[in-house]
């Protein structure tokens with residue numbers, strides 16, 4: 072038996088004709104960029120996220136960057152962010168001119184440790200950028216409270232958490248703004264590249280909409296110096312089709328996790344992710360911790376099980392950030408975690424037989 076880490080084919084076959092008929096229409100009308108499908112998807116996505124505005128952009132990294140620019144980040148502004156995330160989060164901070172300030176993660180949820188944020192706040196702090204990693208939201212209430220006390224904005228990186236919930240609120244609706252990625256492998260993935268910024272602020276939404284299109288509101292009238300980060304119609308049409316199925320697909324992911332938990336919860340040597348009270352994760356990834364991780368991962372792969380490491384090197388120890396001068400041990404929870412984390416196969420269409428195959432192999436390996 073083979074269990075791939077991710078299988079996009081099953082999902083795309085089921086909606087192929089629906090997407091192709093829309094694409095045919097776009098092709099005939101040759102309206103490829105910034106048209107009716109983009110506007111329709113923006114309305115639908117905002118509604119799904121329980122937020123007033125969604126602005127579709129070129130990809131998730133650009134969604135982060137444009138949101139940061141729209142929030143008014145200027146050189147020297149410090150932005151608090153966890154070191155356990157995909158590098159796009161911190162690239163966007165640098166691109167917007169901000170200064171990265173890492174705060175370690177919580178050992179159970181792997182998201183930013185809210186008890187360590189306050190000690191990182193300085194007079195130069197401008198905002199907090201929590202990442203809803205693997206599909207579970209960060210602990211937003213304490214984050215919003217700290218932000219309120221210190222007059223900071225909060226930008227959610229919701230790239231892995233489409234429609235995840237926290238105490239009844241949707242990811243992307245809680246901060247000052249939020250960024251989403253629709254990279255194909257994400258819970259809501261385009262058939263190419265796309266992203267979006269969500270916000271309840273009409274002013275921020277307007278700014279992002281202008282920034283994505285060379286700072287113009289009217290053609291060739293440039294109120295700002297902006298970027299080219301538009302979403303194309305083919306992607307928007309595909310995303311509208313897929314958004315309708317997303318609640319069901321997220322539910323299927325939760326069922327997969329339920330089975331994983333049944334099988335793995337009492338296994339010595341396996342640590343399962345902790346879910347916050349009131350959180351409803353969407354399990355973009357299912358990441359566990361095991362001792363002797365590298366050997367276990369290799370043996371799983373030899374048995375046909377696709378696995379991943381998200382992420383194998385803490386950001387503060389990456390070559391890209393050597394200049395920041397962080398030594399080993401600077402963020403010990405993240406560093407220890409990078410040695411133990413193991414992402415198991417996870418996609419909505421996985422069946423129980425596949426999950427049991429993964430679990431049987433894993434249980435045998437951690438016992439030997």
Ligand SMILES: *Cc1c(COP(=O)(O)O)cnc(C)c1O
Pocket residue numbers: 130131132133156157159160202228230231251252253254265266
């Ligand atoms: C995927 C991802 C991004 C970047 O999105 P792209 O669409 O690939 O640019 C940013 N942050 C996180 C946490 C991600 O997982």
